[in-house]
Amino acid sequence: MSANDLRVVKTKQALHNALLTLLSEKPLENITIAEICRVAKVNRGTFYLHYEQKEGLFEEYFQEIMEDLHNSYEEPYRAVTTLDKNQIDPKTIRIFHHIERFKIFYRIVFSKNVPLTYYYMLFDGIFSLLKRDITIHHKIHDEISIEYYSAYQANAIIGLIIQWYRQDFEDSVSTLNKQLAAILRIGEK
Amino acid sequence: MSANDLRVVKTKQALHNALLTLLSEKPLENITIAEICRVAKVNRGTFYLHYEQKEGLFEEYFQEIMEDLHNSYEEPYRAVTTLDKNQIDPKTIRIFHHIERFKIFYRIVFSKNVPLTYYYMLFDGIFSLLKRDITIHHKIHDEISIEYYSAYQANAIIGLIIQWYRQDFEDSVSTLNKQLAAILRIGEK
DNA sequence: TATTTTTATGAACATATGTTCAATATCTAA
DNA sequence: TTAGATATTGAACATATGTTCATAAAAATA
Known part of the structure; x- marks a missing residue:
């Protein structure tokens, strides 16, 4: 999980953007991990590779x-x-x-x-x-x-x-x- | 959901006790609603009748x-x-x-x-x-x-x-x- | 460029969440 | 004590969580 690896950078960026998009629609508590991954077009398993929650x-x-x-x-x-x-x-x-x-x-x-x-x-x-x-x-x-x-x-x-x-x-x-x-x-x- | 109804009192007491029991074993974050209900012998649907989380x-x-x-x-x-x-x-x-x-x-x-x-x-x-x-x-x-x-x-x-x-x-x-x-x-x- | 290393993916699985509904049990009030 | 009101149950369903694994894709490096 090298922070410099372009794949990691890209994945995190996608997740960040997805979260921002969703946050403009509803509060954090109503946003699910599955949802973030769908929007980010990132595999849900990949999310858990980088974050826990x-x-x-x-x-x-x-x-x-x-x-x-x-x-x-x-x-x-x-x-x-x-x-x-x-x-x-x-x-x-x-x-x-x-x-x-x-x-x-x-x-x-x-x-x-x-x-x-x-x-x-x-x-x-x-x-x-x-x-x-x-x-x-x-x-x-x-x-x-x-x-x-x-x-x-x-x-x-x-x-x-x-x-x-x-x-x-x-x-x-x-x-x-x-x-x-x-x-x-x-x-x- | 009358707070005086004996059924409600009994249910809440069971949930309270279950939570206390579980809290002596692990932190709140690792305790699930399903688990509380199992220990309390209360139907999971009943939990949601009284609480959200x-x-x-x-x-x-x-x-x-x-x-x-x-x-x-x-x-x-x-x-x-x-x-x-x-x-x-x-x-x-x-x-x-x-x-x-x-x-x-x-x-x-x-x-x-x-x-x-x-x-x-x-x-x-x-x-x-x-x-x-x-x-x-x-x-x-x-x-x-x-x-x-x-x-x-x-x-x-x-x-x-x-x-x-x-x-x-x-x-x-x-x-x-x-x-x-x-x-x-x-x-x- | 080719090889090696690392990350991302998709599928699958067990469990948890949150909700609905008809049936049943239990309480309250008359 | 009984009739009516209300809480609880069990079952079912769609979705979410958290994890595993083999495979594919992409990056780092030599």
Whole structure:
């Protein structure tokens, strides 16, 4: 199962396209493996050569989206000397931008019948970004575990995103930004 | 499908017991509906009369656990006059106690192949508890949406629980308590 | 280009899913 | 206690899942 083998590339591409086509018609939960294979014109046995479940196929997409999250966050850091009290760390707002950019996918990621896998992929993504920043910039009291602290902060942000998702991402990125800034200000006074 | 009908009660009980038996042998994902029905000696068609997926059966259990969460939190509030700086709101620590008490179930709730439904049930549970407390006790700046703020706080706590789960709940409730207290203290200075 | 290695295919099989229906068993309410 | 209401059953059916295997097709490499 060499990832470079042209046959493998072709097969996976066909399956990816088929999934995308079907996703525009109905939710992931109503799509069957047999269906994907029929549309992709790929033998069903071949599917099982590469994946275990249809969810694995979507996971491959989501992997790429996680790379975008990483890249967005890593963009050349434009140091802001005096932060507007109403704005938060410019690196964090990029997370919200990223979610909005891929909201079509995040509607699937946050839908209730989908496995937790994708949630954890997002969690791990934000977790590792925050953890690195927390380790570098903040000096944290000894008694705090960086792991717990990062998990706390990462999931708190996802909490905002869940709330956002539940209104179908109607609020603007800037609203999310302001809400987070205001919440963070509460502790400071 | 009257919930009081003895036949319904009996059928559901048999399915519940069968699921519990099977869960002690293997993970939820490897259990089939047909298997549950065989063990429960219930016709497979009867299963579909009450549930759509095996996950719905587990959801019924989890519903009861969510009631325990609610009750734990609602326990007569023993007002603590001087809060130990290292301890957090005594109501919140009860959440950690609750998780530990039902950790057998939470290992399922947080496992990656399970649907997000249970996560949302927990989220909604903690969300509504916090929201009520936030609305009553804290006076929040106008610009903050109580919804976003509650979602932030609720999911932050679940973030700690995820981190806790990933070490198979090895840390003590008291450790979690201290970590949260320390994290909350960061913003205060 | 020819040979070797690897992947994809089609067919078949046992089992699971999801649904329907008439027949039967069991409960509720009078 | 009985009559009527409703839940359960068993059987059947079409389709999906997950696996195996020999064969064919296509790629890598020498």
